[in-house]
Amino acid sequence: MTAESDYPPYASLAETAEPGPLPARAVVVFAEETRLAKLRRLKPGFRHCFAYLALDQGWVGLDPLAHRLEIKGFPDWSRDADLAAHLRRLGQCALTVPVLEPPRRLAPPLPFSCVETIKRLVGLHSWRVRTPWELFHELRKICLDDVYNLFYISLR
DSSP: OOOGGGSOSSOOHHHHSOOOOOOSEEEEEEEOOOOOGGGGGSOTTOSEEEEEEEETTEEEEEEEOSSOEEEEEETTSOTTSOHHHHHHHTTOEEEEEEOOOOOSSOOOOOOOOHHHHHHHHHTOOOSSOOSHHHHHHHHHTTOSOHHHHHHGGGGO
């Protein structure tokens, strides 16, 4: 155990840690369920979104809820598994997208939401994207799943 004085008085992760490589891909899932009445006016099937990141040690799930951010590790899941295809077989709307290097400028200052969290997670900066439906259309442009690019072309 180290003494309290061994730590700097204040340091952000950016100052103390070497930046690691970005995860190669994320699976973004769009969901219908919401317990918040004000979200029921959003497009059915696109009222919430969350994501899984493929890491060397397995997968990490991030679910930005209205009252907290849930983060859960899944080390038993193979990094090479086609998680999006598995979730689609279970009836979920899921896209595999690359994790982009975000531009080195301030992200648009929008309120904390599931959409804003997923945008920052995958490296997307956009003022236009504010709802899960808009995020779906934006991510479809960079989607790594050919089946979704063909299947949802008629939704436009």
